[in-house]
Amino acid sequence: MTIVYRTTGAWGVGQGYNLTALQVDGNFYDLDQRIQAIEDNPPEPVNISNIIVVGTQMTIYLEDATVFGPFTL
Known part of the structure; x- marks a missing residue:
């Protein structure tokens, strides 16, 4: 899943309006999964x-x- 942004910035074009609860939850879930992957398999x-x-x-x-x-x- 990709992170959904509201505004435009260094990350590219945002959607231009408030995120839905599902999008916010998806963003947190995506970040949590990335952090967990680093914790489970730290770089050498x-x-x-x-x-x-x-x-x-x-x-x-x-x-x-x-x-x-x-x-x-």
Whole structure:
């Protein structure tokens, strides 16, 4: 089910009038199902694979090849 919007905005064109009780309930149900899916199957974290310090510079590497730094210590 897709979320029903009343107004037009970043989400696209709304229907332009008040939502019915069924549409409101449907919106809440849709959001609840999405949240439940995330709670039941949380995404795997991206962990630190290694940290390298050279002199006063520290660089952090993640398992997905993301790099943070270098940072001055």
